[in-house]
Amino acid sequence: MTFWHNRWQTQQIGWHRDAYNDLLTKHWRSIGSKKGDRVLVPLCGKSLDMLWFASQGHSVVGLEMVEEAIQAFFEENKLDVVCDMVNDQIHHTSEPFTIIEGDIFNLKAGVNQADAWYDRAAMIAIPPTKREAYVEQIRQFTKPNAVGLLITFTYPKEEMEGPPFSLTDNDVEELFSDGFELECLERLDLTDEKDRGLSQVTSSVFRIRRVPS
Ligand SMILES: C[S@@+](CC[C@H](N)C(=O)[O-])C[C@H]1O[C@@H](n2cnc3c(N)ncnc32)[C@H](O)[C@@H]1O
Structure with a gap:
C-alpha cells in the first residue's frame, strides 16, 4: 500500500478543506478562462x-x-x-x-488537452526528484497557451521531511523555465502553519502560461 x-484508508487527510480555496477564488479571474x-x-x-x-x-x-x-x-x-x-x-x-x-x-x-490547470497541494505532495516529470505531465495534459495557477508552500527544508515538500519560488522558476512564462501574483506569510514546528512558512501564487513551441 x-x-x-x-x-485515505485511515482518513488522515488534514490537507482537505471544506471550503473553496481563497487564493483560487481571488486569482482565477487573472487566468482568463x-x-x-x-x-x-x-x-x-x-x-x-x-x-x-x-x-x-x-x-x-x-x-x-x-x-x-x-x-x-x-x-x-x-x-x-x-x-x-x-x-x-x-x-x-x-x-x-x-x-x-x-x-x-x-x-x-x-x-x-486542458485549457487551464490548477495546482493546490499537488506539486508539494510529490517527492522533489519527480518534479521535472510532473512538469512534463502538465505539458502533456494541456494545450499550448494553457494557463495554470500554482500555489506553493515553502519552509526551511531541513526542518521537516515532506510531504508537503518545500517548494521555493526559485524551484518553480527553474522547473518551468523551458516553454512556460511565469508571474508571481502574491506572496503570503503562513503564520498558522508554524504549529508544525517550522520557523518560517510562506506561500506564493504563480500564474504559468505554456508557450507554444
Ligand atoms: C495533499 S493531497 C491534495 C489533494 C487536493 N489537491 C486538495 O487540495 O485537497 C495529494 C493528493 O494527491 C494524490 N496523489 C499523490 N501522489 C499521486 C500520484 N503520483 N498520482 C496521482 N495522485 C497522487 C493523493 O492520493 C492525494 O489525494
Missing part, C-alpha cells in the same frame, strides 16, 4: 475546488491515484458516476467532472 492509499474551458486538476483528492470550477462554467479533469478519494468526491457531493475504460485508464465521470484514476506519472494524455 502506498503512503497515499494509507492516508472562459466558460466551457476544461480545467485540469492534478492530484485532485476530493477537493471542493472542483465544484467551484463547475460553478464558473468549466469542465474539470481530475487526476488521482486513490480510488477511495475519487469515490468520496462523487458520493459526498451526491453525484451519480459512470466508470469507463479509456486507453487502459479508468475514467470516473459525472458531467462536468471526469476523474482519471492512476499514478500521474503513468497516465497518458488523450486528445482532449
Whole structure:
C-alpha cells in the first residue's frame, strides 16, 4: 500500500478543506478562462475546488491515484458516476467532472488537452526528484497557451521531511523555465502553519502560461 492509499484508508487527510480555496477564488479571474474551458486538476483528492470550477462554467479533469478519494468526491457531493475504460485508464465521470484514476506519472494524455490547470497541494505532495516529470505531465495534459495557477508552500527544508515538500519560488522558476512564462501574483506569510514546528512558512501564487513551441 502506498503512503497515499494509507492516508485515505485511515482518513488522515488534514490537507482537505471544506471550503473553496481563497487564493483560487481571488486569482482565477487573472487566468482568463472562459466558460466551457476544461480545467485540469492534478492530484485532485476530493477537493471542493472542483465544484467551484463547475460553478464558473468549466469542465474539470481530475487526476488521482486513490480510488477511495475519487469515490468520496462523487458520493459526498451526491453525484451519480459512470466508470469507463479509456486507453487502459479508468475514467470516473459525472458531467462536468471526469476523474482519471492512476499514478500521474503513468497516465497518458488523450486528445482532449486542458485549457487551464490548477495546482493546490499537488506539486508539494510529490517527492522533489519527480518534479521535472510532473512538469512534463502538465505539458502533456494541456494545450499550448494553457494557463495554470500554482500555489506553493515553502519552509526551511531541513526542518521537516515532506510531504508537503518545500517548494521555493526559485524551484518553480527553474522547473518551468523551458516553454512556460511565469508571474508571481502574491506572496503570503503562513503564520498558522508554524504549529508544525517550522520557523518560517510562506506561500506564493504563480500564474504559468505554456508557450507554444
Ligand atoms: C495533499 S493531497 C491534495 C489533494 C487536493 N489537491 C486538495 O487540495 O485537497 C495529494 C493528493 O494527491 C494524490 N496523489 C499523490 N501522489 C499521486 C500520484 N503520483 N498520482 C496521482 N495522485 C497522487 C493523493 O492520493 C492525494 O489525494
